[in-house]
Amino acid sequence: AQKVTQAQTEISVVEKEDVTLDCVYETRDTTYYLFWYKQPPSGELVFLIRRNSFDEQNEISGRYSWNFQKSTSSFNFTITASQVVDSAVYFCALSELEYGNKLVFGAGTILRVKS
Amino acid sequence: EAQVTQNPRYLITVTGKKLTVTCSQNMNHEYMSWYRQDPGLGLRQIYYSMNVEVTDKGDVPEGYKVSRKEKRNFPLILESPSPNQTSLYFCASSGEYTEAFFGQGTRLTVV
Numbered sequence: 001a002q003k004v005t006q007a008q009t010e011i012s013v014v015e016k017e018d019v020t021l022d023c024v025y026e027t028r029d030t031t032y033y034l035f036w037y038k039q040p041p042s043g044e045l046v047f048l049i050r051r052n053s054f055d056e057q058n059e060i061s062g063r064y065s066w067n068f069q070k071s072t073s074s075f076n077f078t079i080t081a082s083q084v085v086d087s088a089v090y091f092c093a094l095s096e097l098e099y100g101n102k103l104v105f106g107a108g109t110i111l112r113v114k115s
Numbered sequence: 116e117a118q119v120t121q122n123p124r125y126l127i128t129v130t131g132k133k134l135t136v137t138c139s140q141n142m143n144h145e146y147m148s149w150y151r152q153d154p155g156l157g158l159r160q161i162y163y164s165m166n167v168e169v170t171d172k173g174d175v176p177e178g179y180k181v182s183r184k185e186k187r188n189f190p191l192i193l194e195s196p197s198p199n200q201t202s203l204y205f206c207a208s209s210g211e212y213t214e215a216f217f218g219q220g221t222r223l224t225v226v
Contacts, residue, residue, distance in 0.1 A: 102160050
């Protein structure tokens with residue numbers, strides 16, 4: 001069965017610190033997609049990134065960067081120079097196309113950025 | 116604007132009183148799902164649909180029903196709600212190779 005593990009339940013940092021959120025996944029599929037979603041205090045789910053299993057290039061978007069390593073089944077997310085507005089719950093997820101594009105989510109990491 | 120619309124956003128109900136949470140998408144997506152979010156568990160799929168009149172159980176389907184009579188709508192029905200169904204619910208839609216778009220969530224409390 002597919003599984004996503006986010007071992008960090010909660011992380012607290014001070015503004016401007018860099019922070020990395022870990023994500024480890026398990027799957028027997030050779031083709032899959034990985035995602036990160038942000039859930040701010042208002043509760044909605046905000047899509048951040050999608051990565052397919054054949055593309056191991058790291059990606060950078062502003063202060064956000066993602067490190068995908070198939071060899072270790074990890075898809076880690078780094079926020080550089082964190083800001084208070086980054087405070088949220090972050091979810092890593094793995095998709096299963098077979099089951100209606102089902103997303104298998106990790107338990108989430110609560111990020112608190114203090115000023 | 117591409118969106119998934121859920122209603123209501125908040126609902127408090129009593130045990131056993133049937134309720135429906137509506138979900139509608141305007142992106143012509145084939146895939147729609149319902150998830151529930153509980154602390155420490157992330158989001159878990161309740162039911163999904165791969166097209167009109169095609170629905171199937173997800174990981175936690177007990178106590179729920181769905182229907183997909185039209186492509187855009189995918190209501191979640193709780194025939195006899197119980198307190199263990201108190202949760203935050205999300206509807207999602209996606210194309211075959213797109214990310215999932217989520218509704219704003221429905222916070223349900225069953226007393």
